Amino acid sequence: MAAKANPVPSVWTRQQSAPDQPALSRTAIVREAVVMLDADGIEALSMRKLGARLNAGATSLYRHVATKDELMELAVDEVAAEITVPPADAARGGAGWRAAATEAAASFRATALRHPWLSSVLGQAGLAYLGPNLMSYSERLAALFTAAGFPEPSRAIDTLLSYVIGMSTTEAAWLTTVARSGDTEGEFIARLMPAAQQAAAGHDHLAEAYADAAVRAPVDPVALRDAKFAYGLDVVLDGLEMRLPR
Amino acid sequence: MAAKANPVPSVWTRQQSAPDQPALSRTAIVREAVVMLDADGIEALSMRKLGARLNAGATSLYRHVATKDELMELAVDEVAAEITVPPADAARGGAGWRAAATEAAASFRATALRHPWLSSVLGQAGLAYLGPNLMSYSERLAALFTAAGFPEPSRAIDTLLSYVIGMSTTEAAWLTTVARSGDTEGEFIARLMPAAQQAAAGHDHLAEAYADAAVRAPVDPVALRDAKFAYGLDVVLDGLEMRLPR
DNA sequence: AGAGGTTGCGAACACTGTGCGCGTCTGCGT
DNA sequence: ACGCAGACGCGCACAGTGTTCGCAACCTCT
Known part of the structure; x- marks a missing residue:
């Protein structure tokens, strides 16, 4: 709602916050991790590759996930829902x-x-x-x-x-x-x-x-x-x- | 190996045989790997640490073992004997x-x-x-x-x-x-x-x-x-x- | 408008497995 | 006794890993 406020004179310069990705959230990270794990196996999952897949740097993930082990726990619980x-x-x-x-x-x-x-x-x-x-x-x-x-x-x-x-x-x-x-x-x-x-x-x-x-x-x-x-x-x-x- | 132990390379300081270790053999490597695995778990085993434990460099192990995965196969078969x-x-x-x-x-x-x-x-x-x-x-x-x-x-x-x-x-x-x-x-x-x-x-x-x-x-x-x-x-x-x- | 907190990120550190080329040592054939 | 080929050990280097830290940009609330 407040996003409608336009601080910049031109509409074209105003990027609508994040145009490509719905930001970087814990659930998005876990979901993408599961996709990568399914596709390429467990040893192919690295924080850098996962970050790249989400249009983000590797270390940005650590804002939402404490450690890679914790990410794996979350991934396990994610698929446990199935x-x-x-x-x-x-x-x-x-x-x-x-x-x-x-x-x-x-x-x-x-x-x-x-x-x-x-x-x-x-x-x-x-x-x-x-x-x-x-x-x-x-x-x-x-x-x-x-x-x-x-x-x-x-x-x-x-x-x-x-x-x-x-x-x-x-x-x-x-x-x-x-x-x-x-x-x-x-x-x-x-x-x-x-x-x-x-x-x-x-x-x-x-x-x-x-x-x-x-x-x-x-x-x-x-x-x-x-x-x-x-x-x-x-x-x-x-x-x-x-x-x-x- | 003899040269490494001698700070001064000279004929007089040279020791002619290595009496400490029975060389580096495949079975010795596997045996020590099992010991390390038992002691500190799977993620604590690295080629460098294993080499150090055997008074050897990390890459020396590759003369006897093709890859770390192969080493793990050998370790599995080793304990399978029990x-x-x-x-x-x-x-x-x-x-x-x-x-x-x-x-x-x-x-x-x-x-x-x-x-x-x-x-x-x-x-x-x-x-x-x-x-x-x-x-x-x-x-x-x-x-x-x-x-x-x-x-x-x-x-x-x-x-x-x-x-x-x-x-x-x-x-x-x-x-x-x-x-x-x-x-x-x-x-x-x-x-x-x-x-x-x-x-x-x-x-x-x-x-x-x-x-x-x-x-x-x-x-x-x-x-x-x-x-x-x-x-x-x-x-x-x-x-x-x-x-x-x- | 300013403060405070949240988020992303680049650089850096201490590691990892492993390929390459070099020096040394050993054992065998002469 | 000699010479040499092959085995052996090793330092260096490379690409990659998880994770920490400090800094910059942003959002929200006052």
């Missing part, structure tokens, strides 16, 4: 909790694969983040498993999350390696196979497993990974179901 | 496989907690390492689960390993955070609790969980973590047992 958890009501029936848990797990995995750097950060800093989105995520999980009837919901959650984190981390790291190679997943497997089989020489079970993978994996690696995740998830859910009082 | 797996015979009976799997899982966890940087590296690079020790580890796992009678041993292994990796990673990251704070685990929890409870305000289930933790955790955090790991492991093993043909 993880969905079905409402607790879905679990109250008795059979519904399994579908709900499956859906929650799938959402976590999808998010972790969409932002492969997430696993790296979690591996280094853990889950002690306390960001609002992560908190509300934990809360919804707790509500779901409490409604399902688990006497110790946090135990069940820890178990499920450990499996999902472990699988997603491994998968994300794999996909990062593949992406960095420039090949498609099938090509990369084909190119890696000789080395793997040679390294497995003398290890009978491994050699057999690799021989299996050599013929099955190039067909549809994505479906294979999906199936692997679903298998382990069912195992965990079966085990949890046994703990559910009937 | 993970034990019971012999496959232990599983052949029928009931023995469970105890064997539990033992293998415990050994993995113990190694991951002894070398907390391991999880960080795995989170960034995955398991596509192909080092001899990791290969033989996989082989022994495959032998164990094949002997146990699993029709698809790799599926069972992936499931179990995902859980173990996820839990160990989270735990290692937590312990790293604690260690960096300088407090004991109990003190750290006590110091973190107010912030956690405030962040949990409005989240009923979380608040309750934290209230529980506030009274239970300071007693014996180690035993609590052990129990948590054992609980989830039993869940996974129960689920796997259902897949075992009888």
